[in-house]
Amino acid sequence: xxxxxxxxxxxxxxxxxxxxxxxxxxxxxIAQIRNIKSMWQAIKTLQVRGAPAIGIAAAYGAVLxxxxxxxxxxPEQIKxxxxxxxxxxxxxxxxxxxxxxxxxxIEKVAAATDAVNAEKFRERILAEAQAIxxxxxxxxxxxxxxxADLIRQDSSILTHCNAGGLATADYGTxxxxxxxxxxxxxxxxxxxxxxxxxxxxxxxxxxxxVHAGIDxxxxxxxxxxLLMRQGKIDLVITGADRIAANGxxxxxxxxxxxxxxxxxxxxxxxxxxxxxxxxLSLPDGDKIPIEERAKEEIIKPWGKFIAPENVKVYNPxxxxxxxxxxxxxxxxxxxxxxxxxQTIRQWFxxxx
Amino acid sequence: xxxxxxxxxxxxxxxxxxxxxxxxxxxxxIAQIRNIKSMWQAIKTLQVRGAPAIGIAAAYGAVLxxxxxxxxxxPEQIKxxxxxxxxxxxxxxxxxxxxxxxxxxIEKVAAATDAVNAEKFRERILAEAQAIxxxxxxxxxxxxxxxADLIRQDSSILTHCNAGGLATADYGTxxxxxxxxxxxxxxxxxxxxxxxxxxxxxxxxxxxxVHAGIDxxxxxxxxxxLLMRQGKIDLVITGADRIAANGxxxxxxxxxxxxxxxxxxxxxxxxxxxxxxxxLSLPDGDKIPIEERAKEEIIKPWGKFIAPENVKVYNPxxxxxxxxxxxxxxxxxxxxxxxxxQTIRQWFxxxx
Numbered sequence: 001x002x003x004x005x006x007x008x009x010x011x012x013x014x015x016x017x018x019x020x021x022x023x024x025x026x027x028x029x030i031a032q033i034r035n036i037k038s039m040w041q042a043i044k045t046l047q048v049r050g051a052p053a054i055g056i057a058a059a060y061g062a063v064l065x066x067x068x069x070x071x072x073x074x075p076e077q078i079k080x081x082x083x084x085x086x087x088x089x090x091x092x093x094x095x096x097x098x099x100x101x102x103x104x105x106i107e108k109v110a111a112a113t114d115a116v117n118a119e120k121f122r123e124r125i126l127a128e129a130q131a132i133x134x135x136x137x138x139x140x141x142x143x144x145x146x147x148a149d150l151i152r153q154d155s156s157i158l159t160h161c162n163a164g165g166l167a168t169a170d171y172g173t174x175x176x177x178x179x180x181x182x183x184x185x186x187x188x189x190x191x192x193x194x195x196x197x198x199x200x201x202x203x204x205x206x207x208x209x210v211h212a213g214i215d216x217x218x219x220x221x222x223x224x225x226l227l228m229r230q231g232k233i234d235l236v237i238t239g240a241d242r243i244a245a246n247g248x249x250x251x252x253x254x255x256x257x258x259x260x261x262x263x264x265x266x267x268x269x270x271x272x273x274x275x276x277x278x279x280l281s282l283p284d285g286d287k288i289p290i291e292e293r294a295k296e297e298i299i300k301p302w303g304k305f306i307a308p309e310n311v312k313v314y315n316p317x318x319x320x321x322x323x324x325x326x327x328x329x330x331x332x333x334x335x336x337x338x339x340x341x342q343t344i345r346q347w348f349x350x351x352x
Numbered sequence: 353x354x355x356x357x358x359x360x361x362x363x364x365x366x367x368x369x370x371x372x373x374x375x376x377x378x379x380x381x382i383a384q385i386r387n388i389k390s391m392w393q394a395i396k397t398l399q400v401r402g403a404p405a406i407g408i409a410a411a412y413g414a415v416l417x418x419x420x421x422x423x424x425x426x427p428e429q430i431k432x433x434x435x436x437x438x439x440x441x442x443x444x445x446x447x448x449x450x451x452x453x454x455x456x457x458i459e460k461v462a463a464a465t466d467a468v469n470a471e472k473f474r475e476r477i478l479a480e481a482q483a484i485x486x487x488x489x490x491x492x493x494x495x496x497x498x499x500a501d502l503i504r505q506d507s508s509i510l511t512h513c514n515a516g517g518l519a520t521a522d523y524g525t526x527x528x529x530x531x532x533x534x535x536x537x538x539x540x541x542x543x544x545x546x547x548x549x550x551x552x553x554x555x556x557x558x559x560x561x562v563h564a565g566i567d568x569x570x571x572x573x574x575x576x577x578l579l580m581r582q583g584k585i586d587l588v589i590t591g592a593d594r595i596a597a598n599g600x601x602x603x604x605x606x607x608x609x610x611x612x613x614x615x616x617x618x619x620x621x622x623x624x625x626x627x628x629x630x631x632l633s634l635p636d637g638d639k640i641p642i643e644e645r646a647k648e649e650i651i652k653p654w655g656k657f658i659a660p661e662n663v664k665v666y667n668p669x670x671x672x673x674x675x676x677x678x679x680x681x682x683x684x685x686x687x688x689x690x691x692x693x694q695t696i697r698q699w700f701x702x703x704x
Contacts, residue, residue, distance in 0.1 A: 025658075026657065191666070193574075194658070195574070196546070199658050199659075202651060202658045218650060218665050219666050220549055222574070223605055223671075225671060226608060226668055229608065229671070229672070253574055254572075254575070254577070256578060257609055260577060260612060261609055261612055298554075298570060302654045306555055307555060311562050311570050312567075312569040314543070314579075315571075316578055320578075
């Protein structure tokens with residue numbers, strides 16, 4: 001992943017640059033995001049998506065939001081403006097916790113920083129956003145190292161949606177494990193669920209894997225059951241958008257069926273995610289809010305209706321996989337086997 | 353279903369008319385099929401599809417195939433021509449047994465019919481094709497009556513692909529159960545899997561149900577797991593393309609995951625199919641051939657690539673649901689509970 005999914009360009013009066021993921025794989029285009037409203041839109045419309053990446057995007061959005069108070073704004077006004085920006089940036093997507101996590105980090109730094117000098121305050125916020133981005137890169141590399149042993153020579157892996165470089169600063173979470181295994185000269189193949197409705201698997205994951213020279217096969221989401229029954233899948237690895245204290249995991253719609261199928265076929269099912277994806281304030285997955293998106297995403301995918309225009313549509317963007325179905329969670333600080341309330345608490349308490 | 357999915361128009365020099373299902377729901381167009389090659393194409397390209405409907409289509413195709421021997425063909429030539437036609441019509445799609453079943457019926461009648469008078473022979477073959485079509489209508493109504501009790505007041509049903517009027521002469525198999533329950537003034541709702549890659553659920557089933565005034569919601573195939581976990585599904589009903597002697601059932605790709613999920617959520621899973629769908633020559637589902645279709649169906653769905661053009665694709669059109677996952681099979685002659693080799697043999701031996 002040479003080009004960055006998201007990066008800051010210039011100093012405090014600079015802008016964010018993102019790969020416009022709605023156009024891939026047909027078109028590769030960098031979008032310049034120059035104000036907070038455009039960043040909100042970019043997150044909402046999935047120009048930038050993936051739990052870690054939207055955390056970074058929100059942090060840069062907060063920097064952009066500080067550009068607006070006119071001329072001689074006082075410290076209070078500047079801090080108010082930051083709070084308003086953060087509140088606004090929390091609204092486009094409800095499920096991934098990384099968005100809230102990154103904005104909480106920004107707000108914590110803001111609270112601890114003097115705003116008498118507006119320029120210095122903005123520099124400090126930008127520095128924190130840059131740190132979130134840089135740490136994400138390091139985190140993804142570490143996830144790759146932690147998980148790579150799970151891929152054996154000639155493994156056949158199934159993944160869903162995109163938990164790759166495009167979902168993070170770069171390198172990815174689930175795909176980081178694969179990229180690292182490839183660097184270790186392991187031979188393996190990957191089946192990629194296309195991931196309806198927005199096809200992040202076919203459009204983004206297949207694009208990343210093919211570019212990396214990994215043996216990649218695209219399937220429809222409903223084909224994974226047959227593949228497992230045919231013995232064609234050795235392990236499943238996906239990313240996560242939010243993990244509750246007991247290990248229940250929200251991820252892209254269609255993850256839960258894969259976990260149930262994997263268990264029915266005695267296939268290990270792994271989640272790869274940075275520790276910032278854990279939301280220990282929620283005891284279990286039932287409290288994770290599930291985003292519902294527009295009906296047109298399903299029944300008018302390319303400007304043409306594929307169902308009667310007046311039919312009802314249900315379009316949840318995520319589902320919850322209960323921890324009982326998860327063999328292990330691969331984080332940047334180690335692998336949590338058989339995640340549950342106890343193993344996760346121990347793992348966090350262990351300061352690992 | 354006022355307009356016929358497939359019907360014969362005119363006498364022995366007539367033609368078959370089908371609703372071109374590749375154009376729905378955007379366009380409703382009747383295609384006239386005037387020679388055997390066009391019928392082969394119509395079956396291959398899914399202009400006509402659904403296990404019972406392609407049985408009827410093949411029978412009419414055999415009639416069309418008899419038009420070709422020139423002028424004064426002798427009885428042997430005519431019978432050879434019929435055999436050639438039937439062999440040819442067995443080739444476009446391998447999985448649904450109804451195609452083979454209908455052609456076997458045609459060949460049996462041909463064997464028992466004198467071909468000295470070519471006109472009379474052709475009339476006899478057409479009459480048999482017409483009988484197959486008429487019987488299918490009666491069979492579908494009977495399946496509806498047999499299964500309607502499984503739908504209770506306020507039931508919420510999940511179905512996959514299209515097992516409706518468009519998959520049969522009319523009225524359908526899985527949908528027949530719903531249409532009959534509606535005639536019984538039951539109130540219920542139906543969730544319809546869109547059914548990638550060719551979207552028969554969104555395009556065809558939703559179209560039929562909305563036209564019938566049934567409360568219908570389209571979802572992506574990967575959403576069924578979440579719905580079940582949310583308690584939104586009371587029962588699943590699908591059609592079948594071939595049922596082995598032990599009850600293992602081939603049906604549209606994505607059926608098997610639904611059956612596994614239904615069992616994990618204690619939701620009954622029903623198959624609705626005419627008895628002609630059983631293939632007692634196969635002890636179990638492992639021997640059912642699974643059709644693989646072109647990669648473009650998945651990665652170039654509307655003339656636009658949704659994945660890297662050079663990626664590998666696996667596109668099986670069917671999967672096998674082991675009988676352990678099937679609560680019952682609804683046929684025109686009764687419901688087979690807990691289907692297995694024994695219950696199915698008893699049911700057939702019982703001459704029911």
